Amino acid sequence: MMEKLCLQNTLRILQSADQIKARLSGDFASVHGLSVNEVLLLMHLAQAPLNRLSRVELAKRMHMSASTITRMAAPLEKIGLVSRQADTRDARLAFVVLTKPGLEKEKEARATFAKQATHVFRDRWTQKDLEQLSILLHRLTADAPGDLT
């Protein structure tokens, strides 16, 4: 019985995530010219101390491989939203650091993110509902690195 509920819940989470991504994808592309993952990368940087993270740390928080971070950072650096910053102590580290335009862009993107998020939970969601869902989901994501919230 509980097994069926677990299966159902995981399926619904996957389904919801697909819908949300599809919704975000449209606005991010047309309004900011960025992909969902690029915006998430900026958001991770924005909440990090000094607005910078190493590539491996970024990879962990975004659940992606380090190579993907390398390749994602390149175009963002080219358009000036992030820059590369070496560490004086450890020459292996290459931080990805948010530039001022990048910080600005992140603020805008976060705003449209929030707007779309409220649209996902249309009218019939009370604050109590939202809080309850938040608490339940938090139990799933509590142990994950970089909560972004």
Place this chain on the structure above:
Amino acid sequence: MMEKLCLQNTLRILQSADQIKARLSGDFASVHGLSVNEVLLLMHLAQAPLNRLSRVELAKRMHMSASTITRMAAPLEKIGLVSRQADTRDARLAFVVLTKPGLEKEKEARATFAKQATHVFRDRWTQKDLEQLSILLHRLTADAPGDLT
């Protein structure tokens, strides 16, 4: 205030989905030699009438493009889990239909899916918690086609 909650919830859903996919991906690959999406495709077919769906219908339910379905079905057909079935009325339609081995495979995969799903919700989840989460998520996915549950 509610806006922050909405943003937080969407972020947590995305995060949860990533974790779940990562968890499933490992077992599906090692135990059954299939990807997450391939298993989901089999599950969609298994719950469809006559265990068959047209490619566009499958695409809608999986939130993917029709071309992806075409390419995903090819290897599954090669290993005998699905087969192609033309429609006598409409020569354009090419159903993807689950074979007997495919149905068997789907049962096995669904079992490991359920096992991993219960593992996602470890110990501290009561049946009431799970039901509540299920209800809340259902409000997000209610209008989507092909619920799989």
Place this chain on the structure above:
DNA sequence: CACGTTTACTTGCATGCGCAAGCATATTGC
């Protein structure tokens, strides 16, 4: 200090996916 091991990053290759175009068939309007 020297050598092996670990860590951070990059690059080559293969895969999965979407979009746009193409093709065949069905449906609609006249």
Place this chain on the structure above:
DNA sequence: GCAATATGCTTGCGCATGCAAGTAAACGTG
């Protein structure tokens, strides 16, 4: 009945991503 349009599927192309291998630098152990 025929042309115009719509629908279902496939294919070519490009992009994003993971994995494995390679490189450079830090660390540990003798």
